[in-house]
Amino acid sequence: MRRAVGSVPLLLMLFFIGHAKETRYSPPGKPKLTSCRSPEKETFTCWWEPGSDGGLPTTYALYYRKENSDAVYECPDYHTAGENSCFFNKNDTSIWVNYNITVVATNALGSNFSDPVDVDVVYIVQPHTPENVTVTVMEDKDGPFLRVSWEPPRKADTRSGWITLIYELRVKLEGEEEWEEHRAGQQKMFNIFSLRSGGMYLVQVRCKPDHGFWSEWSSTTYIKVPDYFPRETSVWILIAVFSAFIFFILTWILNLKSNSVKHCLLPPVPGPKIKGFDKQLLKNGRSEEVFSALVVPGFPPTTSSDCEDLLVEYLEVYTPEEQELILEEGKDLQEGCLKSKGSPSDSDSGRGSCDSHTLLMEKCGEGEGKEEKHQERAQKGKRQQKHQTGWEEGDVSHTREDVLSPDMSEGRVKTWPSVFSPLPQYSSRPLDHQGSLETARQLCLSDSLFPPPSTSSHLSYNAKEGLALGSGQQEFYLGKKQTHPSNPQSQPRWHLQAHSDFNISSMDRKQAASGLQLPGFRSTEYVEVQRVNQEDMVILQPLFSSSCQRDGHLQIGQGEDYSKVKGVDSGNMLLLQREVEVKREEEDGDRYSCDIQDRVTESCYTTSTAASSQVTGKPTSCAGTAMPVQEEMVLAANGYVDQNITSVH
């Protein structure tokens, strides 16, 4: 019996071994701790994954050790959190303490330890989802919007500041794929704008502690947005319609006024008005033709033309009071042309070119000063005025206290050579005036050139070249040859110079030249109106121009009547007649208001160099006829008679 009992365990063992070999029992596999989480930082749970159980019932045990302590504790609660879990309640949970956790799987054949895991509860916090998520539709001026509000998960104690949660929500339209996510920070409320009218929206919220894991998304909340008309769209539509309307109106107006708009924006470029030299003719080398080609017939108008349009031949005559008056009376015809006496400041008061500022300064010093002033004031803008410059000057000069040559200035009769061939558009041509002035001055100068060249050099008249007046004038410029090496055939050059102050239009010059013959013209004399005799003749008397440095200056003999007024012709020209043999040379009566022959035309051309303000020598002279000594004189229409070439002075 005993032997039978003793053999039972052996048999059992054999049986079991036999069984074990058949079923391959083994110790359990290694369990694995999957995660540990704390929902509120006050408790935490760890889950593990069992390994193979080895075919035998396996038990699992979780052991943990706290930081800096060697005591090993076993999990207090295996059941609360479910299978294969360990729940640490508040009493067992310490924050900021490192837990070293191990799971052991044990079965009949053995046990197996998992790898230890270190856990600090503070870093494993994953809260529950937010609760009480409510979404409402609210209205404001821009339209409806959604207001989402929620509460923190029940267990998380945010009130005491133990745990701080930040929230996030997501929205999407029903049927859409993508969610629109928004961070809400620590707020428990959020607004969603820009809704589609009539759409159905889905809203979800979740939260996370500042260092931890995101919770799960809350259950979806559905909300339907009522229909509304978006205001911004309507506003944009209005704006678009309005702009289109305005645009169409503007286009229509532009079409109507296209011409004037074009005119305004792109003003037409004025065509050239200056005829210029005809190149062909120039090539031919016949200057007369060249110049004559420039002549425009019909200018200056000789019959009842407006004085303003004519170049005024400047005649400066000094008269004592009564004579002045008489003269003035006699000039009824030329009323308009007469420059009022008292307008010394008239910018257009024509001054002979010889009166130009520089010339005056250089030549005759003081005496010229006055002239300068006159001339400066001349012509500013009134180019075609006829000025009684002569008279005026005479008056003005009269007032001057010039000691040097009061007589000269007073009695100066300057005739401006009718260089200024009036052109049709003369009035609009400052250049013309200038040209004439220049020419005149040239002419004037030429006289002075006869004397030592020094005089001419003083002039520093740069425009000389420019004043190629043509062959006809060659002699005229005799004296100037030194300084005027220019070839009259040469192209007329325009010079606007500072000191010369005026440019003579080539045409002017040419025209002047054509009629200009001044072979022997050498000097100018001042003529003083001595008296007016019964025949309505102005008796002129030459004056000394002693102050002028020119010495070779020929003068008409003093004491002789320089000229007398022959009459006034139809062209409103005061015809002076010189007692000396006078050659009458008239170049082109219609063109030049002044005759060479001492014809003083009231119509004083003012070759104003409008352009240059510095015009000192206002060529206001009328081509005077104050014939210089030369008998033959002939001051061509351009003859500038100025005994005392003031400019030279």
Added chain:
Amino acid sequence: MFSLPVWVAVLALVYLDFPIRVGTAAICAHGQECHAPSLADLFDRVIQQSSRVHGISSELHSDYEQYFFPSKNHIGKRKCHTYSILTPADKENAQRLGREELTEVILRLLGAWGDPLSQLHRSMTQDQNQDFNHYSSNKALEMSDMVHELRSGVTKVAEKMKLLGVISNALGYMSSPESLAPSSVSSSYERGDFNSIDHHDLLYCFRRDSNKVKNYLRILKCTTLPELDC
């Protein structure tokens, strides 16, 4: 030996320097009506600052974890030098502590970390591993500075609370703000022979302590001013 103008200039500079040294910039300037920040503002600022400190420390710690894989065994043996400072380890204990003690704990913690952080920075800059440490040493420096600022900020909060009568004046720690870290541990830091493992440990400890500070500050705020954001 110096001429008179030099002396004058020196004196002027010294004189002018005083206001700069003595005062701190006012919050408002240019004649505005100057309001001292409220307690709520102060709390917000220190909490933000502590949050930033904790963020940087976390970054540094994770950087070290990537580059240097400390053996698992080592973790359990780590001992932070602030372990002697008793800190509440859960919510109930923290709430039981009271405001004064909580404030004191915070200040102690912050004071305990001033020097070690500077040493950490110095050690990091001297380290051979240049690439990694250059970037990290900047962060360590920033962290060190911020901790100093945070400490002064919390001190101001405490003063304000005392002013408002929120806490009593029985705060012994305030008078001696120096670190109470155990000498043994701090001396190891002073030795200056840090290595990477030491860096890692230090960062681990500081990360945790900065989290404590942040949490305690929040608790302090919400118990003192319960209506705001809590």
